Amino acid sequence: MNKETGKFPLLEVRGVKKYFPIKKGFFNKVVGQIKAVDDVSFELFSGECLGLVGESGSGKTTVGRTILRALKPTAGEVIFQINGKSYDLASIENQELRPLRRHMQMIFQDPYSSLNPRMTVAEIIGEPLLVNGMINNSEREIIICDLLEQVGLKTEHLRRYPHAFSGGQRQRIGIARALALKPKLIVADEPVSALDVSVQAQVLNLLQDLQSAFKLTYLFIAHDLSVVGHISDRIAVMYAGRLVELGPAREIMTKPNHPYTEALLEAVPMPDPKSKPDRQLLSGEVADPSNLPTGCVFHPRCPKVEERCRVDRPDLREISPGNFSRCHLS
Numbered sequence: 554m555n556k557e558t559g560k561f562p563l564l565e566v567r568g569v570k571k572y573f574p575i576k577k578g579f580f581n582k583v584v585g586q587i588k589a590v591d592d593v594s595f596e597l598f599s600g601e602c603l604g605l606v607g608e609s610g611s612g613k614t615t616v617g618r619t620i621l622r623a624l625k626p627t628a629g630e631v632i633f634q635i636n637g638k639s640y641d642l643a644s645i646e647n648q649e650l651r652p653l654r655r656h657m658q659m660i661f662q663d664p665y666s667s668l669n670p671r672m673t674v675a676e677i678i679g680e681p682l683l684v685n686g687m688i689n690n691s692e693r694e695i696i697i698c699d700l701l702e703q704v705g706l707k708t709e710h711l712r713r714y715p716h717a718f719s720g721g722q723r724q725r726i727g728i729a730r731a732l733a734l735k736p737k738l739i740v741a742d743e744p745v746s747a748l749d750v751s752v753q754a755q756v757l758n759l760l761q762d763l764q765s766a767f768k769l770t771y772l773f774i775a776h777d778l779s780v781v782g783h784i785s786d787r788i789a790v791m792y793a794g795r796l797v798e799l800g801p802a803r804e805i806m807t808k809p810n811h812p813y814t815e816a817l818l819e820a821v822p823m824p825d826p827k828s829k830p831d832r833q834l835l836s837g838e839v840a841d842p843s844n845l846p847t848g849c850v851f852h853p854r855c856p857k858v859e860e861r862c863r864v865d866r867p868d869l870r871e872i873s874p875g876n877f878s879r880c881h882l883s
């Protein structure tokens with residue numbers, strides 16, 4: 554249970570790993586592993602929005618896909634609590650997983666490729682209902698019209714195809730589709746990254762409104778800390794397949810503990826660049842998940858690096874109640 558809010562976890566992710574084999578040669582011999590997600594643990598409390606942030610390649614999408622069992626984890630447990638029962642999504646058989654799928658949905662980054670161009674809006678939003686056995690056309694149409702209105706579209710849009718919409722409108726269609734089966738958990742993978750800045754704010758506000766209207770729990774993935782800070786209750790920061798910091802959003806955004814989070818915050822665009830004259834922007838490349846550095850995996854890029862950081866790998870430690878950091882210096 555969360556001591557601050559008294560809420561229970563909808564999802565408990567424990568020690569999840571996802572390794573992809575690197576194969577070479579005629580016999581497809583496995584010559585190494587890409588450690589895309591390496592020992593990630595966190596809880597997702599019912600009704601909260603947990604932001605997951607990190608640079609490109611840090612493993613955010615792989616975390617999202619693994620906890621929804623779009624990918625089978627290499628190790629770990631993903632405990633999902635629903636209707637008074639708990640299930641380990643990591644190990645459950647496909648047959649048992651199928652009826653649980655409706656409770657967890659994903660919203661994708663690219664509203665252009667995630668919608669079938671040959672289906673009308675009514676068909677796109679209605680498909681999950683149809684697949685789940687709602688065959689009565691008029692009943693389905695009522696629900697589709699209702700969803701369309703909830704996401705800010707009009708019923709006259711029903712017979713149109715995706716190409717006839719703007720990026721922001723398409724993302725609204727994707728959101729309506731994700732909501733059709735009244736899920737509990739939504740993994741939103743960079744839902745606004747492909748949109749114009751002005752449209753980003755509208756879609757973020759819509760996601761927030763829908764969260765309270767539908768009592769949703771979000772795992773909200775983004776590479777931009779300012780977007781995540783806007784919508785999240787707590788924030789998890791990821792680097793090279795691991796969580797490096799986790800804590801309440803207001804604390805992560807104002808007094809982060811990990812040098813990597815500090816660097817991400819420095820990278821957030823400022824209206825007046827002169828207000829922060831001594832900005833230290835991150836240099837170097839994200840660590841290669843198939844060939845990780847020794848010691849702290851962030852040490853080659855860390856401005857505060859010390860000798861022990863090159864040798865000892867730090868654990869994720871609770872440094873104050875609810876605040877976790879993976880740094881020797883925290």
Ligand SMILES: Nc1ncnc2c1ncn2[C@@H]1O[C@H](COP(=O)(O)OP(=O)(O)OP(=O)(O)O)[C@@H](O)[C@H]1O
Pocket residue numbers: 573587588589607608609610611612613614615616776842
């Ligand atoms: N199916 C796959 N096979 C092999 N490697 C993969 C696969 N999927 C992801 N990876 C690797 O795992 C690492 C993490 O990828 P992932 O897509 O999860 O990162 P991300 O944080 O979502 O990045 P982005 O911000 O660019 O979306 C990358 O090094 C990527 O190349």
Ligand SMILES: [Mg+2]
Pocket residue numbers: 613614615742
């Ligand atoms: Mg991604």
